Each structure stands twice: as structure tokens, then as C-alpha cells.
Amino acid sequence: MGQSRLLSLALVSIFLLRATERTFLGARQQPLHYLARRARSCSAPDTPAMSSVSFSHVHIYCDALKDLAEYKKLEEKLNAFGRQPFDNVAAGRDAWLALASTHGNPVTGERDPQKWTGHKQDVVEQMLVGLGWRVTGFGQTASTRSVAVTSSDNDGVKFVITAHQDKSMADFASADGHPAAKRQKSEKEAFDHLGESHLERFSQHQAGRQGVAVLGFQVNSGELDGIVAKYAEKHPKLLPPGMPKEYPGVRILEVYAYYQGEKGTTEVDCGTMLRFVECSDQNVDHSVLPGIEKVPATFDPSSLPAYCDHWVSNVVSRRGFLDTLEDTLGFSPKVDFNAGVVAAGEAQIESTVTGNEPGTFIANEQIALKDQSQVYLPINNALSEVGHVHLYLQEIGQGVQHIASRVADLPALVQRANDWRRMTGAGVSFLSIPRSYYGSLTPKYLHKVAGLDDDMAQRVVASLKAAGVVDASDIVDLDVSKEKILAALPEGCDEELVVHIRRARYGNLYALLRDNIGEETYLRIVRNNVLVDVQGEDLLMQIFTSSILQRAPGEEAPFLEFIQRVCSDRKDPVSGEPRPIKAGCGGFGIRNFLTLFLSIEVSKATKARGEAEAAGNLGLSRYYGSMVDAFTSQLDESNPVLTAISDAMTAEGEALEAGNGPEAAKWAEEKARGQQKLQEISKKYKEHMRSLRERAPVEA
Incomplete structure (x- = not known):
């Protein structure tokens, strides 16, 4: 509530894995580059x-x-609200309602938090309320209106949002989502990148949907012509006529991002674009882009600065986009995720993270947080005709799936967003993660961590379930007290058992992080659905919002991701001198890739089940309930395998660090067995989901 405290996060003391190429969790990771230059604004000196x-x-x-x-x-209302002290959500709600007498209810009127839904939201309002960001730029052409929304650090994330003054995006496309008939061309806009024609083009190639239309990059002064030449030489289809555009002190190149299929042999996809901005005048006075004037903004005290981390695309040809970026920008693949890692039932995808190789020393974690020069672009393609990526491509077309931003304290950001949504009825929500991801209480767990024999372990679990401490899905009540557990335990149980039972609320996380973070932090992570991964001595925390820019429930739409990278302090073992921090430390949540895609499928199936129940269709409700159970079971079954692979990775790294080849080979074999097991689980649930679908009610 109010201002959130920064977490004090220490890391598990395990050796870093080799920086050389290595394979793990079904993923092949290239060396991540440790050097990065500082991101520059137009006024920064060349580097x-x-x-x-x-x-x-x-x-x-x-x-x-x-x-x-x-x-x-x-x-103004949000800032006044942020300055008020309150102890709980109920008090905060009262304070928010009281502000209506002096500030009214701007943007969307009074909201009931109990009726909040993710669709039909004003995306600017979501950013202002949920994330604490502010409008720092505004521009208007003859037909469009644009705002720039940023976090509290001007060198961090920048979202330009444009809309037509009279038409929706759907108005630019025919009813079936295909390109509409020829339209009369609007007058030429003074700032082409803010013009109506781009909204029309994007709409006609994105089924009339709202979306992330352009990914924008900064280019060193004098280097834009080189990028133009590369596109003209190797990918002329992607280069629109009349590029680059020139404005006072700024040149802008826009190119189409994707081909419709394989590179070179298919036509261009005229939807999503890449934009390259070159500033030659160090004193340009606009916000983000020419045509958007700077606007003063005041941030409330609880707002956290955010920085670009990676931008993710769903495409038809992953290889084609990878090759295009390599041909024109010199990008190279960093990590490949295969179908064993990213499979949810029948849904399977492949994903590759590509990026550049910037070149300035990252000396400490603060620089690593703020650096914008290390560009990572994960690229997904579907391997099956079911699942989120396939449906996204089928329903919308190729495009940007989500935008990921870094923050210094992820649990604080999520807690703030959740609290402010509950108090104001506005903002953002996050994907629900099955509680079993964090931990559960079973006889097997008690046998392992507390040394109970099978009979006693079963008696303990049965007693706790009877007392309501543990539910039917083996999940421990987050708020259970020590006294309630003691009262429920059978005679002869040691009080030390209470520690293990309460720890089961986050047992899977504890297996990774042990006592390096406290119970309060663990519970904040669980309550706020934060995902956690460890890579070597580096920690990654991540979370995904529900869809944004969604008109109706169930529609495919983009979403946001927020992450926190906790980078280990590294020293050269010989000289003792600090080593540079690894760009992208903590990786990309390889353990969590599976969780993300399963949670997307669980959310969709849960929604469909609720709709079926509301309609009184019990057969359809049972069908979608079976899907929820299957996806959750796949996650439950995969989690210990993922943990075993992670443990094998760590042991292999330690053995390699010590020069113990035979020991490293032993753990490499263990890791390979885990990867094989993960593939078997994936195949099992793929077949199970196919069987469910074949027996689905006709309405499904």
C-alpha cells in the first residue's frame, strides 16, 4: 500500500554455468554478450x-x-490519491471515492472494482492508473491524435499511442476483417509517422484490430544510410518508397517487419513495421518523435521507472525474420526454445531470441537495469494448429505478441497495480498462475522434507484437509496461522512440522532460493502471481498482464510483461577484479515458458467454463473443466522435472568450474534424461488434449 518497500534479494550460492555455448531445458543458448553501450537520447554524445x-x-x-x-x-487525481496515507484497500477505496468531489471522475467515469474487466479499456488510463506512468508528450494532425506515455525516467520505456479522431481501427477494415474497398486518400500529413494512412494500412492487415504497430529503435548519427542500403540490397520488398523521411534534426526510416511467409519468396506483410530514428541535431525539442510536443508531468511517489527489455513477435516464418534481422542489422540468435519447453497440451511452438552485440562495459546492476542498448527480440512460430500462437496468427495475423519491461522491484510494481485496481476500479490485471506452481502439500512432500513415514504423512495431510488448512488440490491456505495448524495436527507431531507445512505454500520456490529471501517476500511473490527462475547465480522474476487493447473477452490481443533481473556480482578468480555484468542476466525464464503458455490456456478454458456454467450448459462446462484440469496437471507433472534439470545444470556447472570432467559428464546425462522426460510429458498431454477435443460437445 502507498509506497512499496524495495526487496532485499540475495541469490543462491551456486557457480555460474559456462559462458560458452550450452544446451539446457531443451534450449540451446549462445553466449550472451556481457558488453553494452549506454542507451542514448537525441541529446547524448555519440558512442x-x-x-x-x-x-x-x-x-x-x-x-x-x-x-x-x-x-x-x-x-492530478492520481497524484492527490498517491499522497494520502491509508492502511488497507477498503480505506483506499473510500479515499478514492472522496476525491470525486474535488477532481471528478475523468476519462472513464466512476468504476466499481468488483466489475473490472480487461476488455474495452482505455490503454492510456490503464498505464496511468495501474503502472503510475504519465503522459509526457502530445501531438495532433488533421485526422489523428497521439500521446507519448513514459515511466518516471525519461530514458526508460516510451509508448507512443495514436488514434483517429473520428474512426475506430475497425472502421478502416471491412466487417470480415479483410482489406476494405478502395478509399479516398486523406491529405498528406505533416508528420507521416502519425498519419491516418498508417492506421488504415495496419487495420487492413490486422483484422481491424488495435495493436502494437511499430517497434522503434534509436540509431547513431550518420548510420541510418547503412541500414537503408542493407534493406535496399537484401530485402527491397520490405523498404517502402520515399524512405527515409526527413524532419528538422531527425531522419526516420520505416520498413515492413515481416514477409507473409518465407523471406524473399513471398510478398511483404504490410502490418507491423520497424522504425529507425537518427538524430543529427542534439537540441531537438520533441517527445520521442517529431510532431509530438513535450508535456509536463508529475509522477506519484509509488511509481517505479521501467526500461525496455525485449519485444516479442508471433510470426509465420521464424527463420525468415531471424535471417532478415541478421542481413540488415547484424543480429544473431542467442537462445532457442524447442517444443519440449513450450508445449501446453496439443499447443506447441518454437521460439528464438535474437539480438544485437552492443559494446560498452556494464559495470554494475544499476547500469544493467537502465541500459537500453542491448536489444533482444524473441520470435515465436506455431508448430500446431491449436494454442495461443496459432490462434493469434489465425485471428489477427503476424504481429507483436507482447512488450517486456524491466523494473527494480517487481513484487512492488505488481502489488501496487493490484492494490490500485482494487481501490480505483481501473488499471491492469495479471495472468493467473496455478498455485501448484509455487508449492503444494502431499504425503510425498512431507516424507521428503520432514522425514515422516508414509502412514504419518498421510494422516497429517488428511487432518489438515479436514481442518480446511489444505484444499482438495493440495494447496495450503496462504493466510493459515501456526495455531490453526497445531490444532489440526494428529497427536505425536513435532512443532517443527509446522514450519514445513507453512513453507509448502511456496515449496517449489524455496527449493530454488532457500533462505536467501524471507517468508514475507515469498508470500508477496505468491500472492501476486510472480514467476521466478534462476540461471547460475542470477535471478529472474517475471509476470504477464492480461490482454490489453482487447475489445471483447476471448479475443486474441497483445499483453505486457514486467521483469526484474537480479544480477550476481562476479569477479575474476585470478585477479579478483570485477567482471562485467552479463546483459540479460537471469535469462528469459526458460522454466517459466511452459508456465506462461499453460496459464494462457488455463485462463481461456476457465473463462469458457464460467460462460458455459452461466448458460446452464453442464456438458460444455465439464468439458472446459477437464481442459483446466489437464493443463494444470501438465504443469504439476512438469515442475519437478524442470527442477531436476535445473539442479543437474547447476551440478554440471560446478563440476566444469572445478575441472572435473567425469562428474560433469554424469550430470550432463542426468540433464539429458530430464529433457527426455519433459518431452514424454509433453507428448502425453498432447495426446490427452487431442482425445478431449475429439470427444468435445458440438458447441465447443
Whole structure:
């Protein structure tokens, strides 16, 4: 509540794995580059680097935007609210309602938190309320309106959001989502990148949907022509005529991001674009892009700065996009995720993280947090005709699946977003993660951690379930007290058993992190559905929002990801001198890839089950309930295998560090067995989901 405390996170003391190429969890990871140059704004001095490309901004096209004055009224109300002390959500709700007498209810009117839904939301309002970001730029053409939304650090994330003043994105496309008939061309806009024609083009190639239309990159002064030449030489189809555009002190190149299929042999996909911005004038006075004027903004005390981390695309040809980025920007693959890692029932995808190789020393964690020069672009393609990625491509087309941003304290950001949504009725929500991801209480668990024999372990679990401490799914009540557990335990149980029972609320996390973080932090992670992964001595925490820019429930739409990377302090074992921090430390949540895709499927099936129940269709409700059970069971069955693989990775790394080849080979074999087991689990649930689908009610 109010200002969130920063977490004090220590890491598990395990050796780093080799920085050389290695295979783990069904993924092949190339060496991640430790050097990165600082991200530069237009006013920053030039810095020599291997690649001139760094993160700049994301450009969203949406159905409608309010007047700037309306958003500023909302910001004033939010800032007044953030300055008030309150002890709980109920008190905060009362304080928010009381502010209506002096500030009104700008943007969308009064909201009931109990009726909050993720669709039909104003995306700017979601960012202002849920994330504490602010409108820092505004621009208007003859037909469009644009705002720039940023976090409290101007060098961090930048979202440009554009809408037509009179038309929705759907108005630009025919009813069936295909390109509409020829339309009369609007007058040429002074700032082409903010013009109506781009909204129309994007709409006609994205089924009339709102979405992330442009990924924007900063380029060193004098280097834009080199990128233009590469596209003209190797991918001329992707280079629109009349590029680059020139404005005072700024040149802008826009290219189409994808081919419709394989590179070179298929036509261009005219939906999503890549934008490269080159600033030659160090004193340009705009916000993010020409045509968007700077706007003063005040941030509330609980707002956290955020920084670009990676941007993810769903495409038809993963190899084609990878090759295009290599041909034009010199990007190279960093990590490949195969189908064993990213499989949810029948749904299977492959994913590759590609990126640049910037070149300045990252000396400490603060620089690693803020650096925008290390660009990572994960790319997904579907391997099956079911699942989120396939449906996204089928329903919308190729495009940006989600935008990931880094923060210094992820649990604080999530707690704030959840609290403010419950108090204001506005903001963002996050994907629900099955509680079993964090831990459960079974006789097997008690036998392992507390040394109970099978009979006593079963008696303990039965007693705890009878007392309501543990539910039918083996999940321990998050708020259970020590006294309630003691009262429920059979005679002869040691009080030390209470520690193990309470720890079962986050037992899977504890197996990774042990006592390096405290119970309060563990519970904040569980309550807020934060995912956790460990890679060597580096820690990654991540979470995914529910869909944004969604008009109706059930529609495919983009979402946001937020992560916290906790990078280990590394020293050269010989000289004792600090080593540079690894860019992208903590990896990309390889253990959590499976969880993400399963949770997406669980959320969709849970929603469908609820709709079937509301309609009184018990057969359809049971069908979707079976899907929820299957996806959850796959996660439950996969989690210990993932943990075993992670343990084998660590042991292999320690053996290699010690120069013990035979020991390393032993653990490499153990890791390979785990990978094989993961593939078998994937195959098992793929067949199970196919069987369910074949027996599905006709309405499904």
C-alpha cells in the first residue's frame, strides 16, 4: 500500500554455468554478450559501438484517445490519491471515492472494482492508473491524435499511442476483417509517422484490430544510410518508397517487419513495421518523435521507472525474420526454445531470441537495469494448429505478441497495480498462475522434507484437509496461522512440522532460493502471481498482464510483461577484479515458458467454463473443466522435472568450474534424461488434449 518497500534479494550460492555455448531445458543458448553501450537520447554524445541500434519506443494504434486535458485531470487525481496515507484497500477505496468531489471522475467515469474487466479499456488510463506512468508528450494532425506515455525516467520505456479522431481501427477494415474497398486518400500529413494512412494500412492487415504497430529503435548519427542500403540490397520488398523521411534534426526510416511467409519468396506483410530514428541535431525539442510536443508531468511517489527489455513477435516464418534481422542489422540468435519447453497440451511452438552485440562495459546492476542498448527480440512460430500462437496468427495475423519491461522491484510494481485496481476500479490485471506452481502439500512432500513415514504423512495431510488448512488440490491456505495448524495436527507431531507445512505454500520456490529471501517476500511473490527462475547465480522474476487493447473477452490481443533481473556480482578468480555484468542476466525464464503458455490456456478454458456454467450448459462446462484440469496437471507433472534439470545444470556447472570432467559428464546425462522426460510429458498431454477435443460437445 502507498509506497512499496524495495526487496532485499540475495541469490543462491551456486557457480555460474559456462559462458560458452550450452544446451539446457531443451534450449540451446549462445553466449550472451556481457558488453553494452549506454542507451542514448537525441541529446547524448555519440558512442562507438558494434551496432548502432538501441531501444527507443513502441507505437500502438488504438480505437480512440481522450483529449490531453482529460488525461491530465486523471493524473492530478492520481497524484492527490498517491499522497494520502491509508492502511488497507477498503480505506483506499473510500479515499478514492472522496476525491470525486474535488477532481471528478475523468476519462472513464466512476468504476466499481468488483466489475473490472480487461476488455474495452482505455490503454492510456490503464498505464496511468495501474503502472503510475504519465503522459509526457502530445501531438495532433488533421485526422489523428497521439500521446507519448513514459515511466518516471525519461530514458526508460516510451509508448507512443495514436488514434483517429473520428474512426475506430475497425472502421478502416471491412466487417470480415479483410482489406476494405478502395478509399479516398486523406491529405498528406505533416508528420507521416502519425498519419491516418498508417492506421488504415495496419487495420487492413490486422483484422481491424488495435495493436502494437511499430517497434522503434534509436540509431547513431550518420548510420541510418547503412541500414537503408542493407534493406535496399537484401530485402527491397520490405523498404517502402520515399524512405527515409526527413524532419528538422531527425531522419526516420520505416520498413515492413515481416514477409507473409518465407523471406524473399513471398510478398511483404504490410502490418507491423520497424522504425529507425537518427538524430543529427542534439537540441531537438520533441517527445520521442517529431510532431509530438513535450508535456509536463508529475509522477506519484509509488511509481517505479521501467526500461525496455525485449519485444516479442508471433510470426509465420521464424527463420525468415531471424535471417532478415541478421542481413540488415547484424543480429544473431542467442537462445532457442524447442517444443519440449513450450508445449501446453496439443499447443506447441518454437521460439528464438535474437539480438544485437552492443559494446560498452556494464559495470554494475544499476547500469544493467537502465541500459537500453542491448536489444533482444524473441520470435515465436506455431508448430500446431491449436494454442495461443496459432490462434493469434489465425485471428489477427503476424504481429507483436507482447512488450517486456524491466523494473527494480517487481513484487512492488505488481502489488501496487493490484492494490490500485482494487481501490480505483481501473488499471491492469495479471495472468493467473496455478498455485501448484509455487508449492503444494502431499504425503510425498512431507516424507521428503520432514522425514515422516508414509502412514504419518498421510494422516497429517488428511487432518489438515479436514481442518480446511489444505484444499482438495493440495494447496495450503496462504493466510493459515501456526495455531490453526497445531490444532489440526494428529497427536505425536513435532512443532517443527509446522514450519514445513507453512513453507509448502511456496515449496517449489524455496527449493530454488532457500533462505536467501524471507517468508514475507515469498508470500508477496505468491500472492501476486510472480514467476521466478534462476540461471547460475542470477535471478529472474517475471509476470504477464492480461490482454490489453482487447475489445471483447476471448479475443486474441497483445499483453505486457514486467521483469526484474537480479544480477550476481562476479569477479575474476585470478585477479579478483570485477567482471562485467552479463546483459540479460537471469535469462528469459526458460522454466517459466511452459508456465506462461499453460496459464494462457488455463485462463481461456476457465473463462469458457464460467460462460458455459452461466448458460446452464453442464456438458460444455465439464468439458472446459477437464481442459483446466489437464493443463494444470501438465504443469504439476512438469515442475519437478524442470527442477531436476535445473539442479543437474547447476551440478554440471560446478563440476566444469572445478575441472572435473567425469562428474560433469554424469550430470550432463542426468540433464539429458530430464529433457527426455519433459518431452514424454509433453507428448502425453498432447495426446490427452487431442482425445478431449475429439470427444468435445458440438458447441465447443
